[in-house]
Amino acid sequence: MSTFNFIGKGLLALSLAASVNLVSADEFTPEDEQRWQQQFMDSVKQGRELWTSSTLGTNGVACAQCHPNAANTHPETYPKFQKQIGKVIPLWEMINWCLRNPLEGVPLAADDPKMIAIQAYVTHERRGVKLEPGKH
Amino acid sequence: MNDINRSRRNFIKTGGTLALGATLPISLVELAFADSAENFTFAYISDAHIQHIKGNRFVRNWDMGLKRAVAEVNLLTPKPDFVMFGGDLAQLGSQAELDHGAEFMSALKHDVRYVMGEHDYYLDLGAYWEKLFGPQFYSFDHKGVHFIVLNSIRTYDDWTYKRWPTAEQRMLEMAGLDNPNGSPFMVGEEQRKWLSADLAKVAKTTPVVVFSHSPLQKIYKGWNFWTEDAEQIQALLKPYKKVSVIYGHVHQIQYNQIGNISFNSVMATAWPWPYPQAYAQAEQYLPKLTVPMNRADPFFERDATGWQFINVANGNVDVNFTLYSNKDRVVRFDKAKKQPQDAEYQAEKARINPQRHY
Numbered sequence: 001m002s003t004f005n006f007i008g009k010g011l012l013a014l015s016l017a018a019s020v021n022l023v024s025a026d027e028f029t030p031e032d033e034q035r036w037q038q039q040f041m042d043s044v045k046q047g048r049e050l051w052t053s054s055t056l057g058t059n060g061v062a063c064a065q066c067h068p069n070a071a072n073t074h075p076e077t078y079p080k081f082q083k084q085i086g087k088v089i090p091l092w093e094m095i096n097w098c099l100r101n102p103l104e105g106v107p108l109a110a111d112d113p114k115m116i117a118i119q120a121y122v123t124h125e126r127r128g129v130k131l132e133p134g135k136h
Numbered sequence: 137m138n139d140i141n142r143s144r145r146n147f148i149k150t151g152g153t154l155a156l157g158a159t160l161p162i163s164l165v166e167l168a169f170a171d172s173a174e175n176f177t178f179a180y181i182s183d184a185h186i187q188h189i190k191g192n193r194f195v196r197n198w199d200m201g202l203k204r205a206v207a208e209v210n211l212l213t214p215k216p217d218f219v220m221f222g223g224d225l226a227q228l229g230s231q232a233e234l235d236h237g238a239e240f241m242s243a244l245k246h247d248v249r250y251v252m253g254e255h256d257y258y259l260d261l262g263a264y265w266e267k268l269f270g271p272q273f274y275s276f277d278h279k280g281v282h283f284i285v286l287n288s289i290r291t292y293d294d295w296t297y298k299r300w301p302t303a304e305q306r307m308l309e310m311a312g313l314d315n316p317n318g319s320p321f322m323v324g325e326e327q328r329k330w331l332s333a334d335l336a337k338v339a340k341t342t343p344v345v346v347f348s349h350s351p352l353q354k355i356y357k358g359w360n361f362w363t364e365d366a367e368q369i370q371a372l373l374k375p376y377k378k379v380s381v382i383y384g385h386v387h388q389i390q391y392n393q394i395g396n397i398s399f400n401s402v403m404a405t406a407w408p409w410p411y412p413q414a415y416a417q418a419e420q421y422l423p424k425l426t427v428p429m430n431r432a433d434p435f436f437e438r439d440a441t442g443w444q445f446i447n448v449a450n451g452n453v454d455v456n457f458t459l460y461s462n463k464d465r466v467v468r469f470d471k472a473k474k475q476p477q478d479a480e481y482q483a484e485k486a487r488i489n490p491q492r493h494y
Contacts, residue, residue: 058189059193059195060189060195068415127416
């Protein structure tokens, strides 16, 4: 047993050393970063279009009517306990509340690209403001 | 103030029977003079944004805001001498919206005078609005006060006449508050000339009250809380001893004092707007004097709309705001400081923390 253990440990040590030499850290180029930023900004742009359009609801009301530049949406405070909903919710659930009520529309799934775009836009307009999840 | 308190009590007594609750988005304006026999009141409703969906359907929420304001004005005691409507009766300036709004207003048992808002104007440049309500700018005298109504939401001719392929497109572009394709509001040269001539006939001691839709001061250009030729208008008003500007458009409580001119906004019946500083990327100039209003409960559709008694005591404006599910606000003209001030919350340490988490 002890011999086997010794050999086993030796092999393990060897294989670990080998893997350190073979695997390099994640590498990315300025082009990669640019592409990722572009992807994000495309989502922001789509979000802005949805924000100002009447297609999300049924009564022609758009998010921007009450929230110009997504002001007073406070994405930096989510998740938080939302008194009227009675539990801790993420931003997308609050967006759905607005889609159902002032817009008289139907809610979106959490992973719907439209929902992601709306959150990208709202958060982008709030850039530079410190995170304060749960703030009341 | 005594008169106001009495009329509020009376109002609440009358209104209570209909269980409307004593909080609706109108303004009662009282002009108090040394001789109280001269006192009179008028009511102020603004920014209804009646929005047509299709056929016979309109956005219910905005309809209800205006409907309730009208109902409350009819219950006021003492009965206001007249009612002002501060602009943006319609959302996209259509005949359907203006007609629907006028229908709600027709329930008022008072003379009503109207101010032009950008949402009423940029579809047909006020043509249909004029048919319903009369001229876009005018003045009138009432019991010793000179009232002036301006169309303060015009803009550069190039933008109005040359920029957009259709009238509908032009309306949509101006309707988006935060739309970078919009254009700054102004009174413009034609009306400034008219105003100058109109004021020439007014004694310098006569209290002057100016109604406009945009603020006649420069607060935040990005959302048109702004009037491009504000300084020129202010200069025309400067020689007069007591001047008050009452404006809509901003859907929130604002007040300010610039020289001899007191500025007060009125709230909207439709929805409230964020204060410009809520937009993290904005450079804005909300008057330092203004104590922002709280959001009590944005889940309640009448939240942050409210109603106001405005008492223009000896030619100076005192505003009594009543907000839904929230503390009342009184913005009173302070004779010593010569500016409007919140009676209770003006001092930093006296303020209720606004519910910023909403």
